[in-house]
Every structure is written in C-alpha cells, then in structure tokens.
Amino acid sequence: MAVTTAQIYGWLERYAGIVAEQKKYLTGLDAAIGDGDHGINMDRGFQTVLVKLAPVRDKDAGTLLKTTGMALVGSVGGAGGPLYGTFFLRAGAALDGKAEVSDKDLVGALEAGLKGVVERGKANRNDKTMVDALAPAIERARQYVDEGAPLEEALAAAADAAEEGMKATIPLKALKGRASYLGDRSIGHQDPGATSSYLMLRALSDSLASVPQQAKTATS
Numbered sequence: 001m002a003v004t005t006a007q008i009y010g011w012l013e014r015y016a017g018i019v020a021e022q023k024k025y026l027t028g029l030d031a032a033i034g035d036g037d038h039g040i041n042m043d044r045g046f047q048t049v050l051v052k053l054a055p056v057r058d059k060d061a062g063t064l065l066k067t068t069g070m071a072l073v074g075s076v077g078g079a080g081g082p083l084y085g086t087f088f089l090r091a092g093a094a095l096d097g098k099a100e101v102s103d104k105d106l107v108g109a110l111e112a113g114l115k116g117v118v119e120r121g122k123a124n125r126n127d128k129t130m131v132d133a134l135a136p137a138i139e140r141a142r143q144y145v146d147e148g149a150p151l152e153e154a155l156a157a158a159a160d161a162a163e164e165g166m167k168a169t170i171p172l173k174a175l176k177g178r179a180s181y182l183g184d185r186s187i188g189h190q191d192p193g194a195t196s197s198y199l200m201l202r203a204l205s206d207s208l209a210s211v212p213q214q215a216k217t218a219t220s
C-alpha cells in the first residue's frame, strides 16, 4: 500500500486534535514527575503545526513532516518540543523528494525520526522517556513490514507495542530529563512523553486504516 500525502496530513491533523483533547491528561502526568507543562507544550506546538501546514498541505510527505518539525522546534521550549521537532524533521528528511511513499519508506522515516530523538536526547531504553514507547513500536513496525504484513497491520501492532512500552514506564525510575531529579520518587508514575508518543503512533495507525476502509465501503 502506498501512503498518500493526504493520509500523512490526516495523521498530523488527527494527532493535533488528540493532543488538544488530552492536554489536561498529559499535563497531569507531567505534574506528577515533571513541571506540569507537557500537555500545554504539545498543544501549543501542534496548534502551530496546523497553522504552518495549511499552506503546504498538498505538498509531498517530506515537506509536511519537515514543516511539522520546524513548527515544533520554533514554538515549544523545554525538552519535549525539540525532541518531537527532531523526530519530525528527521522523518521528513528521510522522505525528501519522494513522490510516492511505500510501506518501507514510512517505516524508514519513523526509524530516522527515532534515531534523531536518541542522538539528541541520549536516552536509552528504560530511562523512562518517550523512547520507551517509540523504540519497541518502530521496531515492531519494521519486523511486520519486512515479513510482508500489510502496513495497516504493522502500524496497529506498532501502536500496541507503544502502549505496552508506555505502561512499562510506570515502575521505572527516570534517568533523563526533569523527572530524573526525583530519583526513586519518579517510580509509580507513567511518563508523559511516552504517553504522547503512544498517542502519536495510535493516531498514525488509525489515520492510515481509515482511508482504505472508506474506499472499501465506497466500492462495495
């Protein structure tokens, strides 16, 4: 299945809506082990993303993702915004100039995004960060796509892996970011960045699943 620009735009728009809806929830998670701004940061960032995407929404996937990354870097301070910004900038660069995005291209772009996050934030798995949701999810997507599974299935499995990774942050002690200042007191709380990353991957899975389903209905 080739991924269309409209589907990529649909993902970003859907995620912006989810972040707006879950702003208080994300901020509440961050209030427990950080400074209580993660939902506010992400919502400010993704509202800017929507504004910046409007004039380029018909452009290629690389442009959409790079525009998203630049909007996040330009509008969100702290750790989370620049890390998400890096994710989208690198993912967009991986799709640069591609008129058609294949399943493997999309997974490659997610991998490039994750690589950027790790290079920038230096988090290892189990440090209780967004990497704990992103890494197992993207790894699972790669495994499914390499085995020839349809992209929809690969992304649904990836979202499930992200959800598991997000929940698995609860018993961990934070070793990166502001939450690490709490030491053992960070144990027992779900990481906000892992939660927003899970929501991002679930939104991706849902937005890529919804278009073919509509198409099926239209032709049946």
Ligand SMILES: Nc1ncnc2c1ncn2[C@@H]1O[C@H](COP(=O)(O)OP(=O)(O)OP(=O)(O)O)[C@@H](O)[C@H]1O
Pocket: 030, 034, 035, 036, 037, 038, 039, 041, 042, 077, 078, 079, 080, 081, 083, 117, 120, 121, 122, 123, 128, 129, 130, 131, 176, 177, 178, 179, 191, 192, 193, 194
């Ligand atoms: N070095 C890092 N690598 C990967 N993710 C990180 C790192 N530091 C923080 N994070 C993620 O960022 C989230 C916090 O994002 P938020 O938008 O609240 O930024 P912040 O308040 O500036 O962050 P910080 O907690 O680092 O001060 C954390 O829950 C964690 O998932």
Ligand SMILES: [Mg+2]
Pocket: 030, 034, 035, 036, 037, 038, 078, 178
């Ligand atoms: Mg914070």
